[in-house]
Amino acid sequence: MLVAAAVCPCPPLLVPEVAGGAAHEMDAARAACEEALRRLAAARPGKLVVVGPADPPARGTYAQGARGSFRGFGVDLDVTLGKGDPVPDAHPLPSSLAVGAWLLSRAEWTAAPVEGLGVGEPLNRERCETVGAQLSASDERLALLVMGDGTNCRTLKAPGYFDERAAAFDARAARALDEASPEQLLALDEELGYELGASGRSSWHVLAGAAAAGRGEAGAEPGGGFEGRLLYDEAPYGVGYLVASWS
Helix, strand or coil, X not given: CEEEEEEECCCHHHCHHHHHHXXXXXXXXXXXXXXXXXXXXXXXXXXXXXXXXXXCCCCEEECCCCEEECHHHCCCCEEECCCCCCCCCCCCCCHHHHHHHHHHHHCCCCCCCEEEEEECCCCCHHHHHHHHHHHCCCCCCEEEEEECCCCCCCCCCCCCCCCCCHHHHHHHHHHHHHCCCHHHHHCCXXXXXXXXXXXXXXXXXXXXXXXXXXXHXXXXXXXXXXXXXXXXXXXXHHCCXXXXXXX
């Protein structure tokens, strides 16, 4: 049963060592992520699953102790998912989960055991919803750390250049996260999100599936009983970054 979620962006630039001299430009985003994780721990989960976009062959599940690295970004920095011993011969974490692992390490997360799930960005809405429902099917108190960025074409200098549709897509996502609305999240167009480079779309749909599944449980409130709060909504570098808390 899903009891809480934190939504965070996943650019490696969140890691100060990667950002270098521009690290201060992401200070507000880091602070918002820290607040979202604090709220997540307060929900007293029995398990935390970090969900983030991944390309093949990095899709699939990761056990606590899986390792990631930022060496591909020119930084000699490794991270471990959760507090467990490193998993030998495990596939390295995709970038999104490595950023999630770094956020958890920074927050000194000890509230619950941690697992990872890499989700394909093109995965369709129905499949994402099913994955989310499967995650929340257990009686265990589940928390999700949902990694993913908004559109990458908010300005002329953005990685995806400029697309006039991007701001409206990110605004719809921000409203859905602020209102903790699975329906609004699921209404985000998957094809449009892919065209606009919104890497978080599939992860957000997994969250929506997990939250919506709780409605079938005894005593569940309409809407899954979640209170949403949008903690950060900016587009530095022309990429939409959103931080939210569902509790």
